[in-house]
Amino acid sequence: MKTIALVAHDGKKSALLDWVSRHQAFFADKQLVATGTTGKLISSALKREVTCLASGPLGGDQQIGAMIAEQKIDWLVFFWDPLSSQPHDPDVKALIRLAVVWNVPVACNQATADFIIHSSLYQQNYQREVPDFAAYKQRFDGKVSGDK
């Protein structure tokens, strides 16, 4: 079963709720994970289970980032607000960065989310390529920094 992470800043929560509500049928057989407030709103709007992590500013973005690094997230829908500053901006950046590192699809706005949901690849149970960082992990094998 696919696991989708849903996150929205306060200025984008109604946009995400509208979008998720319109696509309820699509989400019926998916597991949903969300930052605290976003998850609570989606769970009560859709009357379904959503795994709610901490609120974003309290570490929720980082928790989702950790799940991405552990290959537990298949798709990140993150409606971040480009018109307001966030106290936890480094966490926001880190979350988006980890999605890119691990080749996890990310939709940061409704148009992109629509494109992914209607993608024939998605319907065909697309398996994303998980990057192989073996060379990176072995870069210091047998030597330490400063060795000649």
Ligand SMILES: O=C(CO)COP(=O)(O)O
């Ligand atoms: O701040 C957020 C993402 O960066 C979202 O957190 P909440 O869903 O708890 O509002």
